[in-house]
Amino acid sequence: MRLIKLVLVFFIAGSSFLYAQNPDRVYVGYEVLENSVTVAVAKGTYIFQPYTSEIMETSFIPAGEAIDSVSHAVILVPEKVLFTVSEDNASVKIDSEGIDVLITKKPFHIQYFFNEEQVISEKTGYFKDETHEKIEFNLEEEEVLFGGGARALGMNRRGHRLELYNRAHYGYEERAELLNFTLPIVLSSNKYLLHFDNAPIGFLDLDSRKDNSLTYETISGRKTYQLIVGETWERILENYTLLTGRQTLPPRWIFGNFSSRFGYHSQKEVMETIAKFKKDSIPVDAVILDLFWFGHEIQGTMGNLEFVRDSFPEPKKMIEDLKQQGIKTILVTEPFILTTSKKWEEAVDEEILATNNAGKPFTYDFYFGNTGLIDIFKPEAKTWFWNIYKDLTKMGVAGWWGDLGEPEMHPSALQHIIGSADEVHNIYGHYWAKLLYEGYREDFPNLRPFILMRAGAAGSQRFGLIPWSGDVNRSWGGLKPQPEISLQMGLQGLAYMHSDLGGFAGDLEDDELYVRWLQYGVFQPVFRPHAQEEVPSEPVFKNKKTKALAKTAIELRYKLLPYNYTLAFENSKTGNPLMRPLFFEEPGNMELYEIADTYLWGNDFLIAPVLSDSLTKKEIYFPGTGNWFDFYSNKKYSGGSTAIVSVQEDHIPTFVRGGAFIPTAKPMQTTANYDASTLDVYYYFDENTKVSSGMLYHDDGETPDSYTKGMYEIVRMESVHDGTALNLKIKKEVGENSSSEIELVRMHIENLQKPIKFVWLNGIKYTAKNYMHRGKLDIPVNFYQDITTIKIEFE
Structure with a gap:
């Protein structure tokens, strides 16, 4: 059934590709190897190599060239991915557990599918001109494109031909077409990532000719790209960093303040x-x-x-x-x-x-x-x-x-x-x-x-x-x-x-x-x-x-x-970033793909920096995945709404997701003075948040691979709200080679307007006044046992 749908999709869309065929790509035949498929054409060979069910590598080796297997980016060893290959008079189909490939024989054409929907397709595919070797793809009319490294162009980089040549731009401001990191990576609002796995300089043309084309151009080297997909943006980045490696955990002190100047x-x-x-x-x-x-x-x-x-x-x-x-x-x-x-x-x-x-x-x-x-x-x-x-x-x-x-x-x-x-x-x-x-x-x-x-x-x-x-x-x-x-x-x-x-x-x-x-x-x-x-x-x-x-x-x-x-x-x-765009919350909201002046800091903070002088008000969109509370006033903003927010001198607009657990530390002069024995966790109660979770990770801040070495502590926190009570569960996990440093967490319950009948701590009933401090509910959690339960029973 799946393959029938793939063929149907091709014939519906196929007519739009007829004008862009490459006469050098005449189908000859295919061969199935242990974990890859080679497809021979008149002037070269394609190799389709799945790394996982959601990562597919495609290489084209022109006739007369040898395979260059050296990647400077990829470290993942291909997993064993189950797939079948079938052929008829019109096409060859690679049907896998994840990404599927449909290769039409005449005119020769390659399409990629995930969850039975087309992700992307080659247009002209590989070809050469006087200066560059190129790989060209089709784009849909409404796709928004990101990538190409660090540039100041606006979030949507479609319409630009991006030079791939790392270069400083001294004194740049709102626009910088070329900066120090130029990466051969393209991400699409259609939820795929293309990584062109090649080192030499070149260009990424993101439809600069306005003909719905995406083209990678290089002076030499590999004609290899990996297509990466996933159900969510988080999953796509998880897959990409699985392929190319994840950031090692830096020393804790780098999250402090630096004294620096030139010089x-x-x-x-x-x-x-x-x-x-x-x-x-x-x-x-x-x-x-x-x-x-x-x-x-x-x-x-x-x-x-x-x-x-x-x-x-x-x-x-x-x-x-x-x-x-x-x-x-x-x-x-x-x-x-x-x-x-x-x-x-x-x-x-x-x-x-x-x-x-x-x-x-x-x-x-x-x-x-x-x-x-x-x-x-x-x-x-x-x-x-x-x-x-x-x-x-x-x-x-x-x-x-x-x-x-x-x-x-x-x-x-x-x-x-x-x-x-x-x-x-x-x-x-x-x-x-x-x-x-x-x-x-x-x-x-x-x-x-x-x-x-x-x-x-x-x-x-x-x-x-x-x-x-x-x-x-x-x-x-x-x-x-x-x-x-x-x-x-x-x-x-x-x-x-x-x-x-x-x-x-x-x-x-x-x-x-x-x-x-x-x-x-x-x-x-x-x-x-x-x-x-x-x-x-x-x-x-x-x-x-x-x-x-x-x-x-x-x-x-x-x-x-x-x-x-x-x-x-x-x-x-x-591999999930620390700063996250709003479209992570609502991938189907196309308006969010253009927004950079409001973003997520981790999962639970919504940040709206002040980017112009003398600003007194700022319009902010609050993602519809939850309600949001002003970090300073606790004023509630409904998810999916837009509001005009007053801008204060002593802080930028900062909001916390309803149901979030925010761990904080006591004041310190330097992270060398950081004391993890007693920490404060602020839970942002929201009537509409029925279930939520949070985490606090701790280690010595300097030992490499502390987690895999069992030298860590994790405090996991969960909330369940059923209308009659708020139930919290706090569990501490201590690595097998770690001493326990976190002794006490003070749970501060924010925004709790409902009258409280009782507080149950590990099954023992107390009146609310036992835990009231300055009009708020503060509950100490001592880790004498692995799991602490708190039940806040409403009147």
Whole structure:
């Protein structure tokens, strides 16, 4: 029955494809291999390889070319997927447990189906022109498209031809067609994801000609793509990150506040700045040293990669003194070794540099000086570079910032050991992150790395890469596209995309802009103010009012540490992003596919950042999957409604889903002071929410793979409301190799307007006044037993 429907769908829609046939694709025959199907055509061979029932890989190997099996993105080993192949005079059908493929013989045409509905089809398929090899697909008229990496174009990227070439855009604002992460990924409102599994540069043409075509263009390499489907957006991302790898759980301290600027010139300046944070009781967890740690000047010193001892006389002591205060030290590094740097001769002698065609170091000029480039793909270069990182890590450096890793200047004539600059440009940052990740695994196996990178590739999340959105302008125009950029990257697996809070480029001093950017930063993956030093990025150098507002935002960031860390754990297990677009809630609501100025922070927060100056009101749509409560006033907003919300100076509009459990922490100066023994959980009672659940994840915050090692605690919370009573169940799960740190959770019941008759705690009846505090119901949960039950009986 299924195959009959597939054929019927083809004949109904088939006429629209007749004009786009490729005469080189004349069907010859097919062969079934162990877990794949090959289909021969006149000028090449297709290979259809299921990885799971919801992931199908298609490769085309032109006649005369060998199969290239090397993927820089994919790590999943194909599972055994049951399928059958049938053939008649008109077609060949691959009928699987999930994705089905219908191959029409004449004219040759490929269609993909999931749940008996067409997902996508090739149009012209593979072909070549004078400059590129291409794969072309059909689009439906109303499809909305996302992907292509980090860009500022609006959420719907259909209509653009996106260049695939990682490149910085200094001082960008509302529009940036090209940024540091360009990924060969397309996602559709029709709930599929296409990943073009190829490294060389090229383009993604998302219907720029307005002819309902999607085209991948490349200068060379593999003609391979994976089609990924799923019932929900969450499932699609789960499948994609299963294919390419999931983000490793970062150290807990990265969810704190960073002190950062371009840049600190001396050890004295670093220590004095951190002292100001302490004096003002503003929480802080890390300090980032930009390029002045290895040179007095911006130009001429890159590649020294060692502390300048007159300005940083005692780096080891500085790092240790900061550590004693709970502050981690992060250093910037770049992959360029200038001919004027202290390590130039060593780099030449060790043969670690990319070369010209004669095999000599390729040198060229760029902003920072005359330079060579580390060949990150060369074993000797990786060893040389890692040894520098290893020695500094032994000194106490806790994290690394990899800057200019597109690489910023990468001449096409330059040669790497595995190919030309243009063939590997977009995976350079990917392999730089891999070097650090694997180095830590080998030499510091008990530490989670912090790897901040300005460029990467599909799958870089599995190396723990933390991306940021580049040199954004310090302006309202620079702030406006930041949610879009982070939401788009979360859809493409890199869920920690964040921005330089306050903006980076320029010397604009706008206190309202600064505060609004930091308030938004509370609900983005990494809280890191950073800017050129003409105007300080650190809150301790702001005026009294601005400092106070910034401090309020930072303190909220720390209060939400248990919630945020749990999000990070969930991301590491499922691939679901921390920032999520509204259409996750209502996939059938096409209007939501355009929205980026309101988003979900995890499952339970709805965030509407203030992205323009002097804003007093903001129109907000509340997803229809539940009711929502103002985080500050507890005012209720009905799901599926739109409301005009007043904008307050001390916070951005923030709402909590009805039925949510929000775990929070006590105030702290640094995450080193985080005390998990007593936590607060706020349950947002909603009359219309009959069943809900929540989770709190905890571990030591630094051991890699703590969950798989059994070094964790999870508190699982459930609610059931039947109209007469609210029943809560709290259960703690302790890993087999974990000590129990969470001793007490205080359950705060919000929005409970109904009169309470009794409170039953583990079956024992109490009057409500036993648990009333300032007019609210607060119930302590001591973990003397694995499961605690609470029944709130209404009058």
